[in-house]
Amino acid sequence: MSEHGKNRVRRRARAAATAMGALALVAAPLTLTTTANAVEAHVDNPYAGATQYVNPSWTAKVEAAATRQTDTAVAAQMRAVKNQPTAVWMDRISAISGNVDGNGLQYHLDQALAQKQGTTPIVVNLVIYDLPGRDCYALASNGELPATDAGLVRYKTEYIDAIVDLLGQSKYADLRISATIEPDSLPNLVTNLSEPLCQQAAPYYRAGVKYALDELHALPNVYTYLDAGHSGWLGWDSNAGPAAKLFAEVARTTTAGLASVDGFVTNTANSTPLVEPYLTDSSAQVGGSPVRSSSFYEWNYDFDEADWTAHLHTLLVAEGFPASTGMLIDTSRNGWGGTARPTAASTSTVLNTYVNESRVDRRVHRGAWCNPLGAGIGERPQASPAGYASSYLDAFVWIKPPGESDGASSDIPNDEGKRFDRMCDPTFVSPKLANQLTGATPNAPLAGQWFEEQFVTLVKNAYPAITGGGTNPGDVTAPSVPTGLTAGTATTTTVPLTWSASTDNSGGSGISGYQVYRGTTLVATTSSTSYTVTGLTAGTTYSFTVRAKDVAGNVSAASAAVSATTATDPGVPTDTTAPSVPTGLTAGTVTTSSVPLTWTASTDNVGGSGVAGYDVYRGTTLVASTTATSYTVTGLTAGTTYSFTVRAKDVAGNVSAASAAVSATTTAVSTSTCTVRYTASSWSSGFTGSVRITNSGTSAINGWTLGFAFANGQQVTQGWSATWSQTGTAVTATNLGWNGTLAPGASTDIGFNGSHTGTNTNPTAFTLNGVTCTVA
Numbered sequence: 001m002s003e004h005g006k007n008r009v010r011r012r013a014r015a016a017a018t019a020m021g022a023l024a025l026v027a028a029p030l031t032l033t034t035t036a037n038a039v040e041a042h043v044d045n046p047y048a049g050a051t052q053y054v055n056p057s058w059t060a061k062v063e064a065a066a067t068r069q070t071d072t073a074v075a076a077q078m079r080a081v082k083n084q085p086t087a088v089w090m091d092r093i094s095a096i097s098g099n100v101d102g103n104g105l106q107y108h109l110d111q112a113l114a115q116k117q118g119t120t121p122i123v124v125n126l127v128i129y130d131l132p133g134r135d136c137y138a139l140a141s142n143g144e145l146p147a148t149d150a151g152l153v154r155y156k157t158e159y160i161d162a163i164v165d166l167l168g169q170s171k172y173a174d175l176r177i178s179a180t181i182e183p184d185s186l187p188n189l190v191t192n193l194s195e196p197l198c199q200q201a202a203p204y205y206r207a208g209v210k211y212a213l214d215e216l217h218a219l220p221n222v223y224t225y226l227d228a229g230h231s232g233w234l235g236w237d238s239n240a241g242p243a244a245k246l247f248a249e250v251a252r253t254t255t256a257g258l259a260s261v262d263g264f265v266t267n268t269a270n271s272t273p274l275v276e277p278y279l280t281d282s283s284a285q286v287g288g289s290p291v292r293s294s295s296f297y298e299w300n301y302d303f304d305e306a307d308w309t310a311h312l313h314t315l316l317v318a319e320g321f322p323a324s325t326g327m328l329i330d331t332s333r334n335g336w337g338g339t340a341r342p343t344a345a346s347t348s349t350v351l352n353t354y355v356n357e358s359r360v361d362r363r364v365h366r367g368a369w370c371n372p373l374g375a376g377i378g379e380r381p382q383a384s385p386a387g388y389a390s391s392y393l394d395a396f397v398w399i400k401p402p403g404e405s406d407g408a409s410s411d412i413p414n415d416e417g418k419r420f421d422r423m424c425d426p427t428f429v430s431p432k433l434a435n436q437l438t439g440a441t442p443n444a445p446l447a448g449q450w451f452e453e454q455f456v457t458l459v460k461n462a463y464p465a466i467t468g469g470g471t472n473p474g475d476v477t478a479p480s481v482p483t484g485l486t487a488g489t490a491t492t493t494t495v496p497l498t499w500s501a502s503t504d505n506s507g508g509s510g511i512s513g514y515q516v517y518r519g520t521t522l523v524a525t526t527s528s529t530s531y532t533v534t535g536l537t538a539g540t541t542y543s544f545t546v547r548a549k550d551v552a553g554n555v556s557a558a559s560a561a562v563s564a565t566t567a568t569d570p571g572v573p574t575d576t577t578a579p580s581v582p583t584g585l586t587a588g589t590v591t592t593s594s595v596p597l598t599w600t601a602s603t604d605n606v607g608g609s610g611v612a613g614y615d616v617y618r619g620t621t622l623v624a625s626t627t628a629t630s631y632t633v634t635g636l637t638a639g640t641t642y643s644f645t646v647r648a649k650d651v652a653g654n655v656s657a658a659s660a661a662v663s664a665t666t667t668a669v670s671t672s673t674c675t676v677r678y679t680a681s682s683w684s685s686g687f688t689g690s691v692r693i694t695n696s697g698t699s700a701i702n703g704w705t706l707g708f709a710f711a712n713g714q715q716v717t718q719g720w721s722a723t724w725s726q727t728g729t730a731v732t733a734t735n736l737g738w739n740g741t742l743a744p745g746a747s748t749d750i751g752f753n754g755s756h757t758g759t760n761t762n763p764t765a766f767t768l769n770g771v772t773c774t775v776a
């Protein structure tokens with residue numbers, strides 16, 4: 001039996017023992033499978049070369065709305081998008097088997113199998129959304145499970161286990177499941193821990209997300225995307241950095257670590273624009289002040305989701321996530337078209353006037369999230385969208401189905417745990433929105449229910465505008481793969497490429513263009529079947545591929561690669577003189593496994609441009625080649641002394657003698673049995689302190705008391721996830737019943753609100769049960 005098959009059996013046995021009630025909800029009986037079908041290998045981008053599942057239930061709602069529509073043009077626009085793929089939300093336990101609001105998960109999986117076209121993969125967008133204490137800050141989308149130990153048990157056994165058991169059936173092994181993990185949950189822990197409900201929910205969010213990642217990642221056809229808020233929520237540096245750290249912390253608690261996360265999804269159910277086309281430089285000056293200092297942007301550098309995904313990806317990689325980590329953007333409601341959309345940048349010299357006249361986002365405030373008036377459908381779902389290289393986009397997706405409400409605009413009794421949030425009330429002047437009206441659409445039903453009035457607005461204000469005719473916006477079939485890719489005669493800096501035209505299911509007119517890649521880098525988009533790649537290096541071999549794209553945004557798989565070598569530069573003499581020896585080799589601040597090195601640039605007899613790069617050696621072992629004058633050597637052993645040298649090489653292949661050696665000793669691994677990470681978010685006279693305690697020893701800790709002291713007279717005013725006390729400057733926190741046992745490697749998160757008088761220096765020393773801890 002394959003390892004995958006064994007895991008499936010173990011999972012089913014566990015679920016049978018702990019969640020019989022939940023499994024009884026599934027419409028069809030589950031068969032215990034002891035042999036797994038051949039499963040597609042886990043791919044980097046599940047959307048590339050694949051179609052996406054179209055929910056027949058959403059399609060039917062759109063068709064019904066079009067039938068009721070008296071404006072024939074709007075009706076045609078509705079029908080033009082009714083076959084677009086949208087996500088299926090598992091927003092409560094009963095949604096798994098199906099309830100009054102819709103069909104169950106098994107129905108959708110079976111429909112996806114029916115929609116699958118031959119060997120072309122199909123992606124099912126699935127939203128995992130039922131954490132204990134769900135959405136602790138927005139009442140409209142509160143959930144059914146309380147933030148308690150009992151709520152967490154139900155989340156695991158009746159919700160996650162039931163979903164995983166369905167997804168794990170062998171007949172669904174050929175479906176690619178893209179799972180959006182718990183919208184708004186972890187972002188709330190970054191910015192809203194001053195809210196008591198979020199304090200209560202925090203440990204259950206971490207534990208629930210960990211469990212969901214562990215169970216879903218065990219299925220090779222499931223792709224996990226953690227929700228990452230949006231630019232108007234987490235884009236500020238003070239939020240972005242802590243968010244990336246939190247995502248990494250939670251991922252590292254899983255069995256697979258960072259590998260349990262395939263990517264991140266932003267703008268879920270929100271309407272932040274993909275791009276602000278007339279506000280491209282957040283630091284540009286207007287009226288003597290940077291644009292980002294305007295009232296609308298409040299010093300946030302990230303104006304749109306293209307900014308935020310690029311910013312976040314950089315931070316995630318710095319936290320240890322691989323560079324291949326992909327991003328999704330929910331573009332279902334961020335188009336902001338219509339007559340209110342500006343067509344050029346403002347000419348005003350008054351900062352706020354300039355911003356308000358230039359921005360396509362027409363909300364009164366970036367925090368206005370509930371059924372916003374004037375929003376429009378955005379970019380259609382598509383894989384590998386071009387033009388956003390630094391964002392590492394896997395796809396544009398419609399996670400929030402257009403036409404489904406964000407929350408009721410008045411108090412509506414219900415049995416779903418959803419409450420009346422005044423942010424959904426168009427008559428409410430909100431302090432959170434700088435004392436402005438919310439801008440919410442009136443007459444809204446409960447969150448998740450069909451809201452036709454808003455759908456009409458979304459269709460009318462779509463950007464790009466929804467058109468009929470030959471554009472076939474409902475098309476989800478990728479074009480054929482380009483063939484016959486050939487490289488022509490190369491120069492020192494260019495390679496001309498040609499290929500045969502692709503075809504599309506809607507005919508030749510359905511092809512909108514081609515994407516040209518150099519290795520994994522998108523270098524151009526062209527409408528012709530030829531392109532000359534420029535800006536290359538002489539005497540260098542490159543690999544190229546081409547992908548076809550249709551008018552609906554579907555992108556084909558890559559063509560067969562072609563290699564080409566640029567000509568040797570006649571201006572560079574083939575001398576045999578090596579570059580000068582690198583000097584000034586210095587080691588920077590080391591860690592337990594890395595040593596950063598810097599050195600002074602070498603020169604060459606043909607000028608500085610003749611130096612092609614540097615080889616970095618650890619002893620006699622070549623560890624890296626780089627074009628920069630710095631490199632961080634990684635993968636080292638703690639508490640070990642190493643010797644490093646650097647050699648320069650020129651474009652002719654000559655290599656210099658080794659630099660003078662530099663020695664560096666990596667930091668020794670701490671023998672402490674506990675590690676503490678402390679962070680604080682301060683405001684005028686208050687702050688929130690967050691503490692993470694990790695058992696870094698080899699034996700379990702059964703019961704603990706944390707101790708530390710404040711340096712500036714700070715006072716703890718309210719705490720959570722521990723019993724807090726303070727005497728003078730000394731603070732202690734003692735475990736509660738549910739978090740008193742810490743296995744080796746396990747962590748628990750506690751926190752408190754406090755007050756200060758202007759200075760709030762972090763504590764520098766911590767003890768656990770009297771033993772000094774390492775400070776992370």
